[in-house]
Amino acid sequence: MFEEKDFEKTPLSSMGEFGLIEHIKKQFALDQTSSIIGIGDDAAIISHADNTVVSTDLLIEGIHFDLSYMPLKHLGYKAVIVNLSDVFAMNAIPTQITVSIAISNRFSLEAIDELYKGIALACKRYKVDLVGGDTTSSKTGLIISVTALGTAKTEKLSYRSGAKENDLIVVSGDLGGAYMGLQVLEREKAVYKVNPNSQPDLSTYAYSVERQLKPEARADIIDLLDSSNIVPTSMIDVSDGLSSELLHLAKSSGVSCQIYEDKIPIDPEVLQICKEFSINNTTAALNGGEDYELLFTVDQKHYDALKNHPLVTVIGHISEVAKGNNLITGLGQQIELTAQGWNSLLEQD
Amino acid sequence: MFEEKDFEKTPLSSMGEFGLIEHIKKQFALDQTSSIIGIGDDAAIISHADNTVVSTDLLIEGIHFDLSYMPLKHLGYKAVIVNLSDVFAMNAIPTQITVSIAISNRFSLEAIDELYKGIALACKRYKVDLVGGDTTSSKTGLIISVTALGTAKTEKLSYRSGAKENDLIVVSGDLGGAYMGLQVLEREKAVYKVNPNSQPDLSTYAYSVERQLKPEARADIIDLLDSSNIVPTSMIDVSDGLSSELLHLAKSSGVSCQIYEDKIPIDPEVLQICKEFSINNTTAALNGGEDYELLFTVDQKHYDALKNHPLVTVIGHISEVAKGNNLITGLGQQIELTAQGWNSLLEQD
Numbered sequence: 265m266f267e268e269k270d271f272e273k274t275p276l277s278s279m280g281e282f283g284l285i286e287h288i289k290k291q292f293a294l295d296q297t298s299s300i301i302g303i304g305d306d307a308a309i310i311s312h313a314d315n316t317v318v319s320t321d322l323l324i325e326g327i328h329f330d331l332s333y334m335p336l337k338h339l340g341y342k343a344v345i346v347n348l349s350d351v352f353a354m355n356a357i358p359t360q361i362t363v364s365i366a367i368s369n370r371f372s373l374e375a376i377d378e379l380y381k382g383i384a385l386a387c388k389r390y391k392v393d394l395v396g397g398d399t400t401s402s403k404t405g406l407i408i409s410v411t412a413l414g415t416a417k418t419e420k421l422s423y424r425s426g427a428k429e430n431d432l433i434v435v436s437g438d439l440g441g442a443y444m445g446l447q448v449l450e451r452e453k454a455v456y457k458v459n460p461n462s463q464p465d466l467s468t469y470a471y472s473v474e475r476q477l478k479p480e481a482r483a484d485i486i487d488l489l490d491s492s493n494i495v496p497t498s499m500i501d502v503s504d505g506l507s508s509e510l511l512h513l514a515k516s517s518g519v520s521c522q523i524y525e526d527k528i529p530i531d532p533e534v535l536q537i538c539k540e541f542s543i544n545n546t547t548a549a550l551n552g553g554e555d556y557e558l559l560f561t562v563d564q565k566h567y568d569a570l571k572n573h574p575l576v577t578v579i580g581h582i583s584e585v586a587k588g589n590n591l592i593t594g595l596g597q598q599i600e601l602t603a604q605g606w607n608s609l610l611e612q613d
Numbered sequence: 614m615f616e617e618k619d620f621e622k623t624p625l626s627s628m629g630e631f632g633l634i635e636h637i638k639k640q641f642a643l644d645q646t647s648s649i650i651g652i653g654d655d656a657a658i659i660s661h662a663d664n665t666v667v668s669t670d671l672l673i674e675g676i677h678f679d680l681s682y683m684p685l686k687h688l689g690y691k692a693v694i695v696n697l698s699d700v701f702a703m704n705a706i707p708t709q710i711t712v713s714i715a716i717s718n719r720f721s722l723e724a725i726d727e728l729y730k731g732i733a734l735a736c737k738r739y740k741v742d743l744v745g746g747d748t749t750s751s752k753t754g755l756i757i758s759v760t761a762l763g764t765a766k767t768e769k770l771s772y773r774s775g776a777k778e779n780d781l782i783v784v785s786g787d788l789g790g791a792y793m794g795l796q797v798l799e800r801e802k803a804v805y806k807v808n809p810n811s812q813p814d815l816s817t818y819a820y821s822v823e824r825q826l827k828p829e830a831r832a833d834i835i836d837l838l839d840s841s842n843i844v845p846t847s848m849i850d851v852s853d854g855l856s857s858e859l860l861h862l863a864k865s866s867g868v869s870c871q872i873y874e875d876k877i878p879i880d881p882e883v884l885q886i887c888k889e890f891s892i893n894n895t896t897a898a899l900n901g902g903e904d905y906e907l908l909f910t911v912d913q914k915h916y917d918a919l920k921n922h923p924l925v926t927v928i929g930h931i932s933e934v935a936k937g938n939n940l941i942t943g944l945g946q947q948i949e950l951t952a953q954g955w956n957s958l959l960e961q962d
Contacts, residue, residue: 282952300664301772304773304865305703305772305774306668306699306700306702306703306773306848306849307667307668307700307702307705307763308666308667308668309664309667309703309770310664310665310667311663311665312661312665314660315649315659316658316659316660316661316665316762317656317657317658318658318744318745318760318762319655319657319745320746320747320758321713321747322713322714322715322747322756322758324715324749324750324752324756327715327749327750327751327752350655350656351656353655354654354655354656356656360667362669364670364671364758365671366671366673366676395667396669397669398670398671400671400673400677401673401676403673403675403676403753404752405752407671407673407715409669409671409713411667411669411711411760412656413665413667414656421658423650423654424654424655425654499655500655501655516653603631
C-alpha cells in the first residue's frame with residue numbers, strides 16, 4: 265500500500281471506447297440462465313420467471329474511496345458487493361450487474377484491468393453476470409456506477425416496512441469493523457505522508473482492514489433463511505451504521521425498536537482497535553457503517569432456530585411506536601437511538 | 614442562456630441525503646403496472662411478464678454536457694431520453710428508470726429540483742416510472758447515471774446482429790441536427806465570453822439547438838413497426854453518428870452496407886447551418902451523433918409500407934460482407950464508410 269502507482273503503461277486512448285468495451289467483454293462470459301444478451305448491443309436482455317429486483321449505487325473517488333490505500337482490484341470487488349448487499353436485503357438472489365465507469369487519462373489499460381479483475385472475482389463468487397455498462401472519460405477522478413439485478417418470488421420478498429410488535433431484531437456477523445479499519449488506514453496514510461519510507465505493519469488489524477477494503481455480501485444469510493423457512497418481516501443492509509438502519513426499519517414499519525448494548529456483536533480485534541483509538545465500541549458499531557451485514561426482524565416463533573446460530577445474533581425486539589427507539593445499556597439505562605450514520609451530502613460542509 | 618445561474622438558495626446540506634431522497638420521492642408516483650416497489654427500500658421491485666431490457670449511461674459535466682448553455686431541466690430530460698432510446702433500439706418498451714446523481718455543494722435544492730423536473734417530464738411523456746437511484750456528493754461537477762428498464766416479447770426483440778443481404782436500411786427522422794446545434798451553442802458561448810452583454814438570437818437555429826438540448830426518443834417508430842407488423846432484422850440508435858452505427862450493424866451481422874448520399878435525411882435548417890459553418894452536410898449527418906434516431910434493417914418485402922412514410926427514410930441496403938461498407942455519392946462515386954463518431958476516450962488527448 266501507499267506506493268506510487270505506476271499505471272502509465274498502455275494508454276486507454278490507444279484503443280478507444282469500443283476497443284475497451286470489446287476488451288472487457290472478452291473477460292465476462294454469461295453463466296446465468298436468465299442472462300439472454302449481455303454486453304455489445306444497445307441494451308442487455310434478461311428473463312426472470314419471478315420479480316426483478318433492481319438496486320444502483322454511484323461511487324466517486326475522493327468521496328467513497330481513496331486510491332492511496334484502496335487497490336483497484338479491491339475497489340472493483342467492493343463496488344459490486346455494495347450493490348449485491350442491497351439485493352440480498354430484499355431476500356432476493358442477485359443475477360446480473362451493469363458497471364459504468366468514468367476514467368481520467370491517468371489510468372492505463374492495466375489499471376482498468378485490475379479494476380475489472382475485482383469485478384470479475386465478485387461476479388464469479390456471487391454467481392452474477394456482467395451484462396452491460398458504459399465507459400467514458402472523466403476530467404478528474406474515477407467514477408463507478410453499478411446496477412445490480414436480482415430475482416425473488418413475491419412471497420419471499422422482505423421490505424423495510426413489515427416489522428411487527430414483538431418481532432425479534434437480528435443482525436448477521438459483527439459490526440464496527442469496516443469503520444475501525446478505515447480509521448487504521450487513515451492513520452497509516454497520515455504517517456506515510458510524513459515519512460514515505462515507513463512500512464506499516466497492519467497484521468494486527470487484518471480483519472478490520474479487510475472489512476473496509478474487501479467486504480462480503482451475506483449470501484449465506486439468504487441461504488440460511490431459505491433453508492430455515494424463515495421470511496424476515498423486514499430487512500435492510502447495514503451500510504450507514506446499525507443505528508441509522510434500525511431507524512429506517514422502525515419508521516418504514518410504523519413501530520419502534522429496543523436493542524441491548526451487550527448483545528451487539530463486535531469482533532475482539534475491533535474492540536482492541538477501539539481501545540487504541542479511544543473510540544467507544546458501541547458508537548463504532550452503531551454509527552460506523554459499511555459493514556454490509558443484514559439487519560432483519562422475524563416473528564418470535566423463530567427464536568429457537570436463530571438464538572445460538574453462529575451467523576446471526578438476536579439483538580433486541582420491536583415495540584409499539586410510542587416506546588421510541590432505544591439502546592438499553594448493560595446497566596439497564598435507556599438511551600434514545602439517533603442516526604449519525606455516514607451522510608455524504610453533509611460531509612462537504 | 615449564458616446568464617449567471619443564481620442557485621444559491623436552499624443548501625442541500627440542510628436536508629441531508631435521506632431528506633433529499635424523501636423530497637424527490639414525493640414527486641414521482643408509480644404508474645406502470647410492472648412497478649411493484651419504487652424509491653425507499655434497499656432495491657426496487659419490478660415484474661415483467663416478458664423479457665427485461667436494461668440499458669445504462671453515465672453523463673459527466675464537462676464531458677457530456679456544459680451547464681453554461683444546458684439548462685438543468687433540459688439536462689434531466691436528455692439524460693432520460695438517451696437511455697430510453699437504447700431500450701427502443703431493442704424494439705422494446707421502456708417501463709422504469711433509476712437515476713443516480715452526484716452533486717457538488719454549489720448546487721442548491723432549487724437547482725436539483727430543476728433537474729428532476731426534466732426527469733419527471735420525460736417520465737410522464739414516455740410513461741416510465743422512476744423507481745430508484747442514489748444521491749451522493751461530488752468534489753467537482755455534476756454526474757448523472759441513468760439505468761432504463763423495459764420489456765419486450767422475445768419475438769419482437771431486434772438485435773444489432775440480424776441484418777441479412779438485400780435487407781433495406783432505414784433511418785427515422787433526420788440527421789446532423791444535434792451536432793450542428795452544438796456548433797451554434799459553442800459559437801455563442803465563445804461570443805458570450807468576449808462580450809457578456811451580447812444577446813444571441815437563436816431563432817434561426819431553433820430546430821438544431823432543440824435537437825441538441827432537448828432530444829426525443831423515437832417511441833413513435835416502435836409504434837409504427839408494431840402497427841405495421843414489422844420486426845426489424847437489426848436495429849441500433851444513432852448516438853455516435855450514422856457512419857459509426859452502420860458499421861456496428863454490419864460488423865455484428867457479418868454483412869456490409871451500401872447507403873446513398875442523396876437519401877440521407879437532413880433538415881433544411883441543418884443544411885443552412887452547415888453552409889454557414891462551412892461544414893459538409895453529409896459529414897455532419899454521418900459523424901455528428903446525438904440524433905437519437907433509430908437505424909434499422911428490414912426485409913425488402915416491407916418496402917411498400919415504408920417507402921413514402923413521413924417518419925422514416927430508406928437510405929440503402931445490406932450486401933455480402935466482401936462488398937465493404939460504402940457511401941454512394943450523387944455522382945455514383947463509392948466512398949468507404951469509416952467511424953469518426955464521437956469517442957469520449959479519445960477526446961482527452
